[in-house]
Amino acid sequence: MIGGAAHAQDANPYGYDQIAAKNLKAAETRLIAQRAAEPDEPSVLINLAYVYKKTNRVAEARDLYNAVLAQPDVLMALGSGKPAWSHALAMKGLGRSTDFAGR
Template sequence: MRAALFILAAVPLAALVQPAAAQDRALATTQIVSGDYATAEKALGAELRIYPNRPELLLNLAAVYAKTGRAAQARALYSQVLAQDDVLMDLPAERVAGSHAVARTGLSRLANVQFTAR
Protein backbone atom coordinates (compact mmCIF):
# COMPACT_ATOMS: atom_id res chain seq x y z
CA MET A 1 0.00 0.00 0.00
CA ARG A 2 1.31 3.40 -0.91
CA ALA A 3 -0.14 6.76 0.12
CA ALA A 4 0.72 10.13 -1.32
CA LEU A 5 2.29 12.41 1.25
CA PHE A 6 4.01 15.72 1.06
CA ILE A 7 6.29 16.97 3.80
CA LEU A 8 6.27 20.75 3.85
CA ALA A 9 9.08 22.89 5.16
CA ALA A 10 8.08 24.72 8.31
CA VAL A 11 9.42 27.86 9.90
CA PRO A 12 12.64 27.04 11.80
CA LEU A 13 12.29 26.83 15.58
CA ALA A 14 8.55 27.44 15.34
CA ALA A 15 7.82 24.06 13.84
CA LEU A 16 8.12 20.96 15.93
CA VAL A 17 7.24 18.66 13.06
CA GLN A 18 6.65 19.01 9.38
CA PRO A 19 3.02 18.52 8.35
CA ALA A 20 2.19 15.72 5.96
CA ALA A 21 -0.75 15.72 3.60
CA ALA A 22 -2.40 13.54 1.02
CA GLN A 23 -3.23 15.38 -2.16
CA ASP A 24 -6.95 15.33 -1.36
CA ARG A 25 -6.22 16.81 2.09
CA ALA A 26 -4.29 19.79 0.74
CA LEU A 27 -6.58 22.32 2.41
CA ALA A 28 -5.64 21.10 5.90
CA THR A 29 -1.98 21.24 4.91
CA THR A 30 -2.38 24.81 3.70
CA GLN A 31 -4.03 25.70 6.99
CA ILE A 32 -1.21 24.10 8.98
CA VAL A 33 1.46 25.95 6.99
CA SER A 34 -0.41 29.24 7.35
CA GLY A 35 -0.76 28.73 11.11
CA ASP A 36 -4.54 28.24 11.11
CA TYR A 37 -4.28 25.26 13.42
CA ALA A 38 -7.86 25.40 14.72
CA THR A 39 -9.34 25.12 11.24
CA ALA A 40 -6.85 22.41 10.25
CA GLU A 41 -7.67 20.47 13.41
CA LYS A 42 -11.40 20.62 12.63
CA ALA A 43 -10.88 19.45 9.05
CA LEU A 44 -8.57 16.63 10.10
CA GLY A 45 -10.95 15.56 12.87
CA ALA A 46 -13.79 15.30 10.37
CA GLU A 47 -11.64 13.23 7.99
CA LEU A 48 -10.44 10.98 10.82
CA ARG A 49 -14.04 10.17 11.73
CA ILE A 50 -14.39 8.75 8.22
CA TYR A 51 -10.86 7.32 7.86
CA PRO A 52 -9.63 6.70 11.43
CA ASN A 53 -6.37 5.00 10.51
CA ARG A 54 -5.08 7.03 7.57
CA PRO A 55 -1.44 7.73 8.46
CA GLU A 56 -1.29 11.06 6.60
CA LEU A 57 -4.27 12.32 8.62
CA LEU A 58 -2.79 11.11 11.89
CA LEU A 59 0.58 12.66 11.06
CA ASN A 60 -1.02 15.99 10.15
CA LEU A 61 -3.05 16.08 13.34
CA ALA A 62 0.07 15.18 15.32
CA ALA A 63 1.78 18.17 13.68
CA VAL A 64 -1.09 20.42 14.76
CA TYR A 65 -0.92 19.09 18.31
CA ALA A 66 2.85 19.54 18.43
CA LYS A 67 2.65 23.09 17.12
CA THR A 68 -0.03 24.00 19.64
CA GLY A 69 1.86 22.69 22.67
CA ARG A 70 0.05 19.37 23.07
CA ALA A 71 3.03 17.06 23.03
CA ALA A 72 1.30 14.16 24.81
CA GLN A 73 -1.50 14.08 22.24
CA ALA A 74 1.01 14.37 19.37
CA ARG A 75 3.04 11.52 20.87
CA ALA A 76 -0.10 9.34 21.07
CA LEU A 77 -0.84 9.90 17.38
CA TYR A 78 2.75 9.16 16.35
CA SER A 79 2.54 5.96 18.40
CA GLN A 80 -0.72 5.07 16.67
CA VAL A 81 1.00 5.42 13.28
CA LEU A 82 3.88 3.24 14.50
CA ALA A 83 1.41 0.56 15.65
CA GLN A 84 0.08 0.24 12.08
CA ASP A 85 1.79 -1.22 9.04
CA ASP A 86 4.51 0.97 7.61
CA VAL A 87 3.17 2.71 4.48
CA LEU A 88 5.41 4.20 1.81
CA MET A 89 4.68 7.86 1.24
CA ASP A 90 5.77 10.16 -1.56
CA LEU A 91 7.63 13.23 -0.34
CA PRO A 92 8.59 16.40 -2.21
CA ALA A 93 11.64 16.34 -4.46
CA GLU A 94 10.74 12.83 -5.63
CA ARG A 95 11.69 11.23 -2.32
CA VAL A 96 9.92 8.40 -0.53
CA ALA A 97 9.71 7.62 3.18
CA GLY A 98 7.69 5.26 5.29
CA SER A 99 5.00 6.45 7.64
CA HIS A 100 7.06 4.98 10.50
CA ALA A 101 10.07 7.12 9.59
CA VAL A 102 7.91 10.25 9.53
CA ALA A 103 6.37 9.33 12.90
CA ARG A 104 9.78 8.60 14.46
CA THR A 105 11.05 11.97 13.20
CA GLY A 106 8.08 13.68 14.82
CA LEU A 107 8.68 11.85 18.08
CA SER A 108 12.35 12.77 18.10
CA ARG A 109 11.52 16.41 17.54
CA LEU A 110 9.09 16.32 20.44
CA ALA A 111 11.82 14.82 22.62
CA ASN A 112 14.33 17.47 21.47
CA VAL A 113 11.95 20.31 22.25
CA GLN A 114 11.14 18.92 25.69
CA PHE A 115 14.82 18.41 26.44
CA THR A 116 15.77 21.94 25.45
CA ALA A 117 12.88 23.42 27.42
CA ARG A 118 14.17 22.06 30.71
Template sequence: MRDAQDRPVRSRNPGRCNARAGGTVGDRGSYRLQGDRGGDLATAEQRIVAERRIFPQRPELMLNLASVYARTGRDSEARALYAAVLARPSVALDLPSGAVASSHDLANLALRRQAQQIATR
Protein backbone atom coordinates (compact mmCIF):
# COMPACT_ATOMS: atom_id res chain seq x y z
CA MET A 1 0.00 0.00 0.00
CA ARG A 2 1.21 3.51 -0.74
CA ASP A 3 0.82 6.70 1.25
CA ALA A 4 -0.16 10.08 -0.25
CA GLN A 5 3.37 10.55 -1.63
CA ASP A 6 3.26 7.07 -3.26
CA ARG A 7 5.59 5.44 -0.70
CA PRO A 8 5.05 1.98 0.86
CA VAL A 9 3.76 1.63 4.41
CA ARG A 10 5.11 -0.38 7.35
CA SER A 11 3.69 -1.73 10.54
CA ARG A 12 3.73 0.43 13.64
CA ASN A 13 4.11 -2.62 15.86
CA PRO A 14 7.82 -3.21 16.63
CA GLY A 15 7.61 -7.00 16.52
CA ARG A 16 5.97 -7.00 13.13
CA CYS A 17 7.43 -7.28 9.67
CA ASN A 18 7.74 -3.80 8.16
CA ALA A 19 7.18 -3.27 4.45
CA ARG A 20 9.21 -0.31 3.17
CA ALA A 21 10.96 0.78 0.02
CA GLY A 22 14.47 -0.58 -0.35
CA GLY A 23 15.64 -4.14 -0.67
CA THR A 24 16.27 -6.64 2.14
CA VAL A 25 14.96 -8.27 5.27
CA GLY A 26 16.82 -6.52 8.07
CA ASP A 27 18.17 -7.95 11.31
CA ARG A 28 15.18 -6.59 13.28
CA GLY A 29 12.66 -8.15 10.94
CA SER A 30 12.00 -5.12 8.77
CA TYR A 31 11.13 -5.93 5.19
CA ARG A 32 12.33 -3.59 2.52
CA LEU A 33 10.52 -3.72 -0.78
CA GLN A 34 13.21 -4.21 -3.44
CA GLY A 35 11.38 -3.19 -6.58
CA ASP A 36 9.76 0.00 -5.42
CA ARG A 37 12.43 2.55 -6.21
CA GLY A 38 13.81 0.89 -9.29
CA GLY A 39 10.47 -0.13 -10.74
CA ASP A 40 11.26 -3.85 -10.51
CA LEU A 41 7.80 -4.89 -9.45
CA ALA A 42 8.42 -8.55 -10.31
CA THR A 43 11.21 -8.73 -7.73
CA ALA A 44 9.11 -6.84 -5.22
CA GLU A 45 6.26 -9.27 -5.75
CA GLN A 46 8.50 -12.32 -5.32
CA ARG A 47 9.90 -11.01 -2.06
CA ILE A 48 6.55 -10.05 -0.60
CA VAL A 49 5.01 -13.39 -1.60
CA ALA A 50 7.92 -15.20 0.07
CA GLU A 51 7.48 -13.11 3.22
CA ARG A 52 3.72 -13.80 3.21
CA ARG A 53 4.42 -17.53 3.27
CA ILE A 54 5.97 -16.93 6.70
CA PHE A 55 3.57 -14.18 7.87
CA PRO A 56 0.36 -14.66 5.85
CA GLN A 57 -1.85 -12.41 7.98
CA ARG A 58 0.37 -9.33 8.23
CA PRO A 59 -1.65 -6.42 6.86
CA GLU A 60 1.41 -4.42 5.78
CA LEU A 61 2.45 -7.29 3.50
CA MET A 62 -1.08 -7.67 2.14
CA LEU A 63 -1.31 -3.93 1.47
CA ASN A 64 2.04 -3.75 -0.29
CA LEU A 65 1.35 -6.86 -2.37
CA ALA A 66 -2.05 -5.43 -3.29
CA SER A 67 -0.26 -2.27 -4.40
CA VAL A 68 2.05 -4.32 -6.64
CA TYR A 69 -0.96 -6.14 -8.07
CA ALA A 70 -2.79 -2.88 -8.74
CA ARG A 71 0.28 -1.34 -10.37
CA THR A 72 0.61 -4.36 -12.65
CA GLY A 73 -3.03 -4.41 -13.75
CA ARG A 74 -4.26 -7.24 -11.52
CA ASP A 75 -7.14 -5.31 -10.02
CA SER A 76 -9.18 -8.30 -8.84
CA GLU A 77 -6.19 -9.77 -6.96
CA ALA A 78 -5.55 -6.37 -5.38
CA ARG A 79 -9.20 -6.04 -4.32
CA ALA A 80 -9.10 -9.50 -2.75
CA LEU A 81 -6.09 -8.53 -0.62
CA TYR A 82 -7.68 -5.22 0.41
CA ALA A 83 -10.79 -7.18 1.43
CA ALA A 84 -8.59 -9.58 3.43
CA VAL A 85 -7.09 -6.61 5.30
CA LEU A 86 -10.58 -5.33 6.08
CA ALA A 87 -11.65 -8.77 7.34
CA ARG A 88 -8.97 -8.69 10.05
CA PRO A 89 -8.65 -6.34 13.03
CA SER A 90 -7.27 -2.93 12.15
CA VAL A 91 -3.56 -2.36 12.82
CA ALA A 92 -1.75 0.98 13.17
CA LEU A 93 0.81 1.40 10.39
CA ASP A 94 3.64 3.92 10.08
CA LEU A 95 3.79 5.81 6.81
CA PRO A 96 7.16 6.91 5.42
CA SER A 97 6.12 10.51 6.13
CA GLY A 98 6.04 9.67 9.85
CA ALA A 99 2.25 9.75 10.01
CA VAL A 100 0.27 6.80 11.37
CA ALA A 101 -2.76 5.29 9.62
CA SER A 102 -4.92 2.27 10.27
CA SER A 103 -4.71 -0.71 7.96
CA HIS A 104 -8.47 -0.38 7.39
CA ASP A 105 -8.19 3.28 6.39
CA LEU A 106 -5.41 2.46 3.92
CA ALA A 107 -7.30 -0.49 2.41
CA ASN A 108 -10.47 1.60 2.04
CA LEU A 109 -8.49 4.45 0.47
CA ALA A 110 -6.89 2.07 -2.01
CA LEU A 111 -10.25 0.56 -2.91
CA ARG A 112 -11.71 4.04 -3.52
CA ARG A 113 -8.73 5.00 -5.70
CA GLN A 114 -9.01 1.76 -7.62
CA ALA A 115 -12.72 2.38 -8.25
CA GLN A 116 -11.95 5.91 -9.48
CA GLN A 117 -9.27 4.62 -11.85
CA ILE A 118 -11.62 1.98 -13.25
CA ALA A 119 -14.33 4.62 -13.73
CA THR A 120 -11.97 6.87 -15.72
CA ARG A 121 -10.65 4.14 -18.04
Protein backbone atom coordinates (compact mmCIF):
# COMPACT_ATOMS: atom_id res chain seq x y z
CA MET A 1 0.00 0.00 0.00
CA ILE A 2 1.12 3.50 -0.75
CA GLY A 3 0.52 6.50 1.47
CA GLY A 4 -0.04 7.21 5.13
CA ALA A 5 -2.39 5.77 7.71
CA ALA A 6 -5.40 7.74 6.51
CA HIS A 7 -4.94 6.41 2.99
CA ALA A 8 -4.52 2.86 4.27
CA GLN A 9 -7.75 3.12 6.25
CA ASP A 10 -9.65 4.42 3.24
CA ALA A 11 -8.12 1.75 1.01
CA ASN A 12 -9.15 -1.09 3.31
CA PRO A 13 -12.36 -0.43 5.23
CA TYR A 14 -12.72 -4.15 5.96
CA GLY A 15 -9.82 -4.43 8.42
CA TYR A 16 -7.73 -6.90 6.45
CA ASP A 17 -4.51 -4.98 6.97
CA GLN A 18 -4.97 -4.93 10.75
CA ILE A 19 -5.97 -8.59 10.85
CA ALA A 20 -2.88 -9.51 8.82
CA ALA A 21 -0.76 -7.48 11.28
CA LYS A 22 -2.48 -9.30 14.18
CA ASN A 23 -3.81 -5.99 15.51
CA LEU A 24 -7.26 -7.35 16.27
CA LYS A 25 -8.34 -4.42 18.45
CA ALA A 26 -7.73 -1.94 15.62
CA ALA A 27 -9.46 -4.29 13.17
CA GLU A 28 -12.46 -4.58 15.47
CA THR A 29 -12.72 -0.80 15.83
CA ARG A 30 -12.59 -0.31 12.07
CA LEU A 31 -15.04 -3.12 11.36
CA ILE A 32 -17.60 -1.91 13.90
CA ALA A 33 -17.48 1.54 12.30
CA GLN A 34 -17.76 0.04 8.81
CA ARG A 35 -20.67 -2.16 9.89
CA ALA A 36 -22.63 1.00 10.76
CA ALA A 37 -22.22 2.07 7.12
CA GLU A 38 -22.62 -1.40 5.57
CA PRO A 39 -24.54 -3.61 8.01
CA ASP A 40 -24.98 -6.51 5.58
CA GLU A 41 -21.60 -6.40 3.78
CA PRO A 42 -20.19 -9.95 3.89
CA SER A 43 -16.59 -8.69 4.11
CA VAL A 44 -17.45 -6.76 7.26
CA LEU A 45 -19.39 -9.63 8.83
CA ILE A 46 -16.81 -12.30 8.03
CA ASN A 47 -13.83 -10.25 9.18
CA LEU A 48 -15.57 -9.12 12.37
CA ALA A 49 -16.60 -12.74 13.03
CA TYR A 50 -12.95 -13.76 12.61
CA VAL A 51 -11.88 -11.13 15.15
CA TYR A 52 -14.55 -12.29 17.58
CA LYS A 53 -13.56 -15.92 17.15
CA LYS A 54 -9.88 -15.14 17.72
CA THR A 55 -10.76 -13.17 20.88
CA ASN A 56 -12.88 -15.99 22.34
CA ARG A 57 -16.28 -14.48 21.59
CA VAL A 58 -17.52 -17.59 19.85
CA ALA A 59 -21.27 -16.90 20.14
CA GLU A 60 -20.88 -13.45 18.57
CA ALA A 61 -18.73 -14.91 15.79
CA ARG A 62 -21.28 -17.65 15.12
CA ASP A 63 -24.08 -15.06 14.86
CA LEU A 64 -22.15 -13.10 12.25
CA TYR A 65 -21.23 -16.18 10.21
CA ASN A 66 -24.91 -17.22 10.27
CA ALA A 67 -25.89 -13.72 9.11
CA VAL A 68 -23.64 -14.23 6.07
CA LEU A 69 -25.27 -17.59 5.37
CA ALA A 70 -28.72 -15.94 5.51
CA GLN A 71 -27.76 -13.69 2.59
CA PRO A 72 -27.09 -14.54 -1.05
CA ASP A 73 -23.75 -16.27 -1.68
CA VAL A 74 -21.37 -13.75 -3.25
CA LEU A 75 -17.89 -13.98 -4.69
CA MET A 76 -15.34 -12.09 -2.61
CA ALA A 77 -11.63 -11.36 -2.85
CA LEU A 78 -9.37 -12.76 -0.14
CA GLY A 79 -6.37 -10.85 1.15
CA SER A 80 -4.26 -12.80 -1.33
CA GLY A 81 -6.47 -11.56 -4.15
CA LYS A 82 -7.89 -15.02 -4.77
CA PRO A 83 -11.66 -15.33 -5.01
CA ALA A 84 -13.82 -17.16 -2.47
CA TRP A 85 -17.56 -17.52 -1.94
CA SER A 86 -19.02 -15.84 1.13
CA HIS A 87 -20.91 -18.97 2.21
CA ALA A 88 -17.77 -21.11 1.98
CA LEU A 89 -15.90 -18.62 4.17
CA ALA A 90 -18.72 -18.52 6.71
CA MET A 91 -18.94 -22.32 6.78
CA LYS A 92 -15.19 -22.53 7.30
CA GLY A 93 -15.46 -20.02 10.15
CA LEU A 94 -18.16 -22.17 11.71
CA GLY A 95 -15.94 -25.23 11.38
CA ARG A 96 -18.23 -26.91 8.89
CA SER A 97 -16.96 -28.60 5.78
CA THR A 98 -17.93 -27.15 2.42
CA ASP A 99 -16.71 -30.23 0.58
CA PHE A 100 -19.46 -32.64 -0.31
CA ALA A 101 -19.20 -35.92 -2.09
CA GLY A 102 -22.04 -37.39 -4.05
CA ARG A 103 -22.58 -40.73 -5.55
